[in-house]
Amino acid sequence: MPSTEPRLRLAPSLLSADFGALGDAIRAAEAGGADAFHLDVMDGHFVPNISFGPALVAAVRARTRLPLDLHLMIEEPLRYAEAFRAAGGDTLVFHIESHSDPEATIREVHRLGAGVGLAIRPDTPFSAVEAFADRVEQILVMSVHPGFSGQKFLPDVLPKVSAARRRLSSLGSAADVSIDGGITPATAGAAAAAGATFFVCGNSVFTGGPVADNLRGLRAAVTEGSARAVL
Numbered sequence: 018m019p020s021t022e023p024r025l026r027l028a029p030s031l032l033s034a035d036f037g038a039l040g041d042a043i044r045a046a047e048a049g050g051a052d053a054f055h056l057d058v059m060d061g062h063f064v065p066n067i068s069f070g071p072a073l074v075a076a077v078r079a080r081t082r083l084p085l086d087l088h089l090m091i092e093e094p095l096r097y098a099e100a101f102r103a104a105g106g107d108t109l110v111f112h113i114e115s116h117s118d119p120e121a122t123i124r125e126v127h128r129l130g131a132g133v134g135l136a137i138r139p140d141t142p143f144s145a146v147e148a149f150a151d152r153v154e155q156i157l158v159m160s161v162h163p164g165f166s167g168q169k170f171l172p173d174v175l176p177k178v179s180a181a182r183r184r185l186s187s188l189g190s191a192a193d194v195s196i197d198g199g200i201t202p203a204t205a206g207a208a209a210a211a212g213a214t215f216f217v218c219g220n221s222v223f224t225g226g227p228v229a230d231n232l233r234g235l236r237a238a239v240t241e242g243s244a245r246a247v248l
């Protein structure tokens with residue numbers, strides 16, 4: 018594959034897996050070709066839902082060698098960065114709308130040796146994170162309102178995916194543009210065509226049909242979509 022081809026990665030979100038059989042879900046996704054796992058940490062303040070903390074991340078870390086992408090939907094990501102890094106997070110994704118200072122949080126996550134992701138909610142413009150684009154490994158564009166899996170994809174966010182991709186290209190950055198929420202074989206192609214390279218998929222992986230088949234369908238959609246990308 019020529020080096021100019023973007024690396025397209027599928028990251029199943031464990032929020033949609035059966036928490037009583039997480040080990041099985043991890044094995045099935047890994048065997049089915051997942052590239053990373055996405056773990057949605059929710060504190061009941063930044064979002065209305067509560068999910069899990071570092072102890073569960075550590076349990077997942079013990080069961081896979083794939084990268085762990087931690088989506089911190091919490092008010093104070095800086096305060097918890099060290100704990101989530103110690104639990105095994107490879108990328109710590111925090112929200113620009115959180116209470117933590119972005120400069121300090123980026124510095125701290127890098128100091129801890131993890132990649133930085135910067136996330137924006139559907140109603141936050143790309144301009145809110147543009148100034149940090151040269152210092153991050155990922156920009157995450159949310160395509161649902163954060164808090165719950167299984168919501169409907171919001172196509173209005175796609176221009177932000179393209180804006181992020183263009184900005185990163187102009188910087189010569191290999192950072193990912195991640196899309197999160199409502200990604201299915203029917204929506205993943207449009208996200209790839211807009212310039213996304215990292216696809217978070219929850220329900221479309223863990224509900225309805227074998228995990229490996231679901232991942233195959235998603236892989237076909239992102240490959241097809243990225244071939245149409247005009248950036």
Ligand code: DX5
Binds near residue numbers: 057161
């Ligand atoms: C929503 C989370 C998403 C969610 C994705 O707040 O950030 O990662 O789990 O689930 P699906 O793919 O089902 O929308």
Ligand code: ZN
Binds near residue numbers: 030055056057197217
């Ligand atoms: Zn997420």
